[in-house]
Amino acid sequence: xxxxxxxxxxxxxxxxxxxxxxxxxxxxxxxxxxxxxxxxxxxxxxxxxxxxxxxxxxxxxxxxxxxxxxxxxxxxxxxxxxxxxxxxxxxxxxxxxxxxxxxxxxxxxxxxxxxxxxxxxxxxxxxxxxxxxxxxxxxxxxxxxxxxxxxxxxxxxxxxxxxxxxxxxxxxxxxxxxxxxxxxxxxxxxxxxxxxxxxxxxxxxxxxxxxxxxxxxxxxxxxxxxxxxxxxxxxxxxxxxxxxxxxxxxxxxxxxxxxxxxxxxxxxxxxxxxxxxxxxxxxxxxxxxxxxxxxxxxxxxxxxxxxxxxxxxxxxxxxxxxxxxxxxxxxxxxxxxxxxxxxxxxxxxxxxxxxxxxxxxxxxxxxxxxxxxxxxxxxxxxxxxxxxxxxxxxxxxxxxxxxxxxxxxxxxxxxxxxxxxxxxxxxxxxxxxxxxxxxxxxxxxxxxxxxxxxxxxxxxxxxxxxxxxxxxxxxxxxxxxxxxxxxxxxxxxxxxxxxxxxxxxxxxxxxxx
Numbered sequence: 001x002x003x004x005x006x007x008x009x010x011x012x013x014x015x016x017x018x019x020x021x022x023x024x025x026x027x028x029x030x031x032x033x034x035x036x037x038x039x040x041x042x043x044x045x046x047x048x049x050x051x052x053x054x055x056x057x058x059x060x061x062x063x064x065x066x067x068x069x070x071x072x073x074x075x076x077x078x079x080x081x082x083x084x085x086x087x088x089x090x091x092x093x094x095x096x097x098x099x100x101x102x103x104x105x106x107x108x109x110x111x112x113x114x115x116x117x118x119x120x121x122x123x124x125x126x127x128x129x130x131x132x133x134x135x136x137x138x139x140x141x142x143x144x145x146x147x148x149x150x151x152x153x154x155x156x157x158x159x160x161x162x163x164x165x166x167x168x169x170x171x172x173x174x175x176x177x178x179x180x181x182x183x184x185x186x187x188x189x190x191x192x193x194x195x196x197x198x199x200x201x202x203x204x205x206x207x208x209x210x211x212x213x214x215x216x217x218x219x220x221x222x223x224x225x226x227x228x229x230x231x232x233x234x235x236x237x238x239x240x241x242x243x244x245x246x247x248x249x250x251x252x253x254x255x256x257x258x259x260x261x262x263x264x265x266x267x268x269x270x271x272x273x274x275x276x277x278x279x280x281x282x283x284x285x286x287x288x289x290x291x292x293x294x295x296x297x298x299x300x301x302x303x304x305x306x307x308x309x310x311x312x313x314x315x316x317x318x319x320x321x322x323x324x325x326x327x328x329x330x331x332x333x334x335x336x337x338x339x340x341x342x343x344x345x346x347x348x349x350x351x352x353x354x355x356x357x358x359x360x361x362x363x364x365x366x367x368x369x370x371x372x373x374x375x376x377x378x379x380x381x382x383x384x385x386x387x388x389x390x391x392x393x394x395x396x397x398x399x400x401x402x403x404x405x406x407x408x409x410x411x412x413x414x415x416x417x418x419x420x421x422x423x424x425x426x427x428x429x430x431x432x433x434x435x436x437x438x439x440x441x442x443x444x445x446x447x448x449x450x451x452x453x454x455x456x457x458x459x460x461x462x463x464x465x466x467x468x469x470x471x472x473x474x475x476x477x478x479x480x481x482x483x484x485x486x487x488x489x490x491x492x493x494x495x496x497x498x499x500x501x502x503x504x505x506x507x508x509x510x511x512x513x
Contacts, residue, residue, distance in 0.1 A: 006042060006049055009022070009049040010052060013049050013052035013053045023060055027049075028050060029063075031049055032050070032068070032069060032072070034046035043076060043080070043086055044086055047073075047086070047090065048089055050069070062102060065103050069097075070097070070107055071110055074090075074107070076089075076090040077091075077112070078115055081115070091131050094107075095135050095138075098138035098139055104138070107139065107142075107145060112139075112145075113154065116149070116154070117149075117154055119132055120154070120161075121157055121160075130175075130176070133176075136154070137179075137182070137186065154183075158183055159180075159184065161177075162177060162181065165177050260303045261303065264294075265291065265294065265309055266307070268287045269291075272288070288323075289327065295335050298338065298339075301335055301342065304335060305339065305345070309335070310335055313331055313332055322367075322368055326368050326371055329368065332375055336375070337382065340382055340384050343378065347383050347387075347388030347391055350391065350394075353376075353392060356372045356376050357395050357400065359371075360373050360376065360397070373400055373416070377412075377419040378415070380420070381415065381419040383423075385426075386426055386430075389427040389430055389431065390427065398431055398434040399438040402420070402434075402439075406446075406447070410454045414456055418460060421467050424468065424470075428468075428470055432471050435468070436477070441465075441474060441481055442477075444464060458490065458495075459495075459498055462502060463501065465478065466505055478509065479509075484506065484509060
């Protein structure tokens, strides 16, 4: 009798005009306990009736969550995972409720992530895939559920779907691929900032997911990489973009190196070469950010250099897209950081050096101008070759680095000062004339005199002065500019390092060391 009543009620609820009377009669709350039944027919009709009555009625949806409908729906998915009708009813009900914050909170206390992974693996029809995706997209807005879905293996299952449908030209498949791609992005972008321990744990889990996804893709390659897996690559690169602050855990686990070894770098560069021409800036930015992040760990730098990545990036610099140029310059700077081999490769490319020098004086793109200066400084700083010093001098890049010492950013000032000091130690004779023309000595004196100059910049300025004193002409300029008086004043500076360096520089100036 109860089963028949539930059936009748589910049919009545199809009529829009009958929904309100059902609610006012309190029938919904009467139906809730029926979801605990072991009778599958009862569950089916009760679930349908509840779903139809409460569809698009937020107040009653909230009431349903309060009286505990969420655990019952998840239990149906768990106990009757093989029953298509019951699974469909439970998923529809979750779809109707999933936008509610209270529902997400309740779901986070269940094992819904495991059940959704299971259902996604079983799903064969586009209709079933779509409804699971709808539920997932809503749940992925909740940080706790997002972590649970990643830990349950959802990104890997989504990647399997992408690989299964890759290359299909059917409109329905394209929609599924897009939805799966968006979900991978949403799940792997991580949660809100807060608990750094939790963030690092999530980053490691996400990195492992990406490695797993890429490894699967590697085994399934054979078709045109760019055409067959565009959605997967976009997902991966957007994910990598989010990991700037998580490079350390990535590299310590070996995941970052594994990602590089799987060939992602060249896929990203292939993607860039395609989209730089098409003008798709969103893909460009994501791919370039991913490249920059991957170029941070030392293990990745070595691998990327061995694979000729620097040369491919240099070729891409010929594009006329300022955002792309900006990111590419930053990537090259990351590669050169701490790597003498990279600095030498870049420093021996006259076309690149000439282009950098041009960008160093570009006024309408301050970001590109800054990155070009920083890359030039990085090449000079990490290089150990006299030929590279001569090449940068020949390209007329030295004057820009001298100008960089007076930047409004202390970090850039220090980069320039350190680069010029190292270059002076390698080949001061080559640089001497440029230093005189660009009035380097006078610029350094102003930095030492200015009370607003940071202690680190003062310290590095004196370090460079010590190098310049090895040149007779520059020593004469230093003496004529009366820098000695300023150095004596700095001997009573509040910063101990500045005082120590001022004393050392005075000793070198007096010929005592």
